[in-house]
Amino acid sequence: MPDYGFRPVVAADLPMLAEWLRQPAVARWWPGPDRQIALVREDMDHGVMRQVIACRGDTPLGYAQSYPALHWPAPHFAGLPAGTVALDVFGGPQGMGQGGAWLRALGDLLLRDAEMLAIDPNPENARAIRACEKAGFAGTRIAADSAGQAVRVMTRRR
DSSP states (O other), rough: OOOEEEEOOOGGGHHHHHHHSHHHHHHSSSHHHHHHHHHHHTTTTTTTTEEEEEEEEEEOOOOOEEEEESOOOOOOOOTTTTTTTEEEEEOOGGGTTOOOHHHHHHHHHHHTTTTEEEEEETTTTTHHHHHHTTOOOOOEEEOTTTTTTTEEEEEEEH
């Protein structure tokens, strides 16, 4: 299995992330790239949000943000144990086909300090669901998120 590393997102990454968000495979699930990159920029200064770039060597493969699942209103995460860490992720062009592997590696790191991880792909996003399953996430419950959009709640325990 390849070695994956994770480094913090910095301002210099924003143009790359904006380009990733414009890719059709990402834009379908993360609509409005300008709005999305503004949110990423905002979250860089939010103390509870951790943002990383997944890398293999020097090659950036994907983006992930992690945060306490119960920190913001998220009705689909209601009932999860306190301390659950939620993830939002998307891949870059160089990471195609590696999402499950780097997400597993990131999950392994996060589970050193958390009992449970949660992720919420769109139920129609078969590629993301497969990557989450490869990373050890499971779950079939469909719920509405805070925006009223359907999501599939998947979790992974330590």
